[in-house]
Amino acid sequence: MNSYKEVTEYLFSQFPQYQNIGKKAYKADLTNIQKLVALLDYPEKKLNCIHVAGTNGKGSVSHLMASILQEAGYKVGIFTSPHLVDFKERIKINGETIDETFIVNFVIKNKETFEKIGISFFEWTTALAFSYFENQKTEVCIIETGLGGRLDSTNIINPILSVITTVGLDHQNILGDTIEEIAFEKGGIIKENTPVVVGPQIKDSLSVLSEIAENKNARITKAEVIKRQCELLGNYQQNNIGTALCGIEKLVTYNVNASQIEKGLQNVVTNTGIRGRWEILMQQPMVVAEIGHNQQAFEAISEQLKSTSFKKGIAVLSFSNDKDLSKITPKLPKTLTYYLTESSSDRAMKSRELEQHFKDFTTTCFTDYKEAYLNALKHSNEEDLIFIGGSAFLVGDILNDFFSDT
Numbered sequence: 001m002n003s004y005k006e007v008t009e010y011l012f013s014q015f016p017q018y019q020n021i022g023k024k025a026y027k028a029d030l031t032n033i034q035k036l037v038a039l040l041d042y043p044e045k046k047l048n049c050i051h052v053a054g055t056n057g058k059g060s061v062s063h064l065m066a067s068i069l070q071e072a073g074y075k076v077g078i079f080t081s082p083h084l085v086d087f088k089e090r091i092k093i094n095g096e097t098i099d100e101t102f103i104v105n106f107v108i109k110n111k112e113t114f115e116k117i118g119i120s121f122f123e124w125t126t127a128l129a130f131s132y133f134e135n136q137k138t139e140v141c142i143i144e145t146g147l148g149g150r151l152d153s154t155n156i157i158n159p160i161l162s163v164i165t166t167v168g169l170d171h172q173n174i175l176g177d178t179i180e181e182i183a184f185e186k187g188g189i190i191k192e193n194t195p196v197v198v199g200p201q202i203k204d205s206l207s208v209l210s211e212i213a214e215n216k217n218a219r220i221t222k223a224e225v226i227k228r229q230c231e232l233l234g235n236y237q238q239n240n241i242g243t244a245l246c247g248i249e250k251l252v253t254y255n256v257n258a259s260q261i262e263k264g265l266q267n268v269v270t271n272t273g274i275r276g277r278w279e280i281l282m283q284q285p286m287v288v289a290e291i292g293h294n295q296q297a298f299e300a301i302s303e304q305l306k307s308t309s310f311k312k313g314i315a316v317l318s319f320s321n322d323k324d325l326s327k328i329t330p331k332l333p334k335t336l337t338y339y340l341t342e343s344s345s346d347r348a349m350k351s352r353e354l355e356q357h358f359k360d361f362t363t364t365c366f367t368d369y370k371e372a373y374l375n376a377l378k379h380s381n382e383e384d385l386i387f388i389g390g391s392a393f394l395v396g397d398i399l400n401d402f403f404s405d406t
Contacts, residue, residue, distance in 0.1 A: 047134060052164075192217060343393040
């Protein structure tokens with residue numbers, strides 16, 4: 001096992017992955033990751049970290065902040081999940097993915113020890129990210145939680161800033177059934193005497209987050225929605241821009257000026273390589289990929305579709321089998337035709353089961369996502385729109401199979 005391909009195949013086959021087996025892969029404590037970093041001589045303690053949690057927008061906010069700090073001349077590490085096409089996307093420095101040789105050497109060196117501990121895929125990946133960022137002497141690292149916050153593997157860091165984007169209903173089987181319960185889990189990243197920025201929140205989540213911050217003597221700042229443009233498309237990004245700019249403002253030991261902020265916003269995709277956020281993959285017909293996958297996300301997606309000009313629309317959708325679609329389908333416009341399919345994820349809901357939730361819509365079922373997309377192309381004209389979404393895994397599949405060169 002000496003190549004990157006062999007190493008990643010080993011990891012995907014050996015370690016539990018949430019994307020494939022769901023809740024079984026989630027470790028609701030920090031014991032394993034604490035053992036891992038101890039073996040690695042605590043790389044996370046040598047990093048200046050910004051910790052980002054939230055239901056929607058945490059990836060966009062993380063990349064916006066990274067882009068701005070890059071424009072200001074800093075060496076910026078960023079750890080996000082899931083990846084869409086290539087595992088290396090999860091760990092980047094100034095937009096460049098982690099070195100394959102580092103991954104191979106890290107796995108070979110730690111394989112036996114990690115297997116004895118019995119770690120999850122995400123725990124392994126988190127340890128890898130911390131080690132890489134320490135090795136490369138980053139000046140600031142933006143660390144996105146994988147799921148929740150309080151018991152997430154990333155929550156062993158002592159950040160210089162905590163950021164919590166909008167909290168909504170998602171992953172209720174793990175994080176809780178109410179906004180208050182989910183906010184409590186997300187708020188677990190708030191640390192003693194450490195500033196925290198919160199994105200737009202409803203009253204219930206804001207109340208929980210404010211109480212946690214008060215108990216930990218953490219000064220909380222509520223970010224405002226700011227109507228500014230950036231390289232990321234989608235009107236909903238205005239929420240994320242406001243949160244990112246508020247976060248940058250709180251980094252008092254980092255020098256960032258107005259020009260660098262503007263360049264960071266305008267070059268966020270170019271600087272960081274972020275994908276899947278209202279990403280236009282082609283024109284005529286317009287093909288849009290979007291990884292938002294919960295009730296709150298589809299409220300924003302529906303509004304974006306209404307403001308987009310097209311003649312006929314086809315949505316190619318796949319959802320994970322734990323999604324409560326009764327909260328999502330009411331948000332969807334009935335003017336579109338829906339091609340219901342299954343991503344390559346083991347957790348993808350079967351298309352025929354998915355069809356039961358779309359009885360009030362015009363639908364066609366495809367077990368093969370490639371067939372679904374090709375049929376959407378076949379039945380679309382230049383002035384039409386094809387929307388791909390419902391699952392980050394479907395977006396990744398389409399990017400990998402049809403747009404790997406973009």
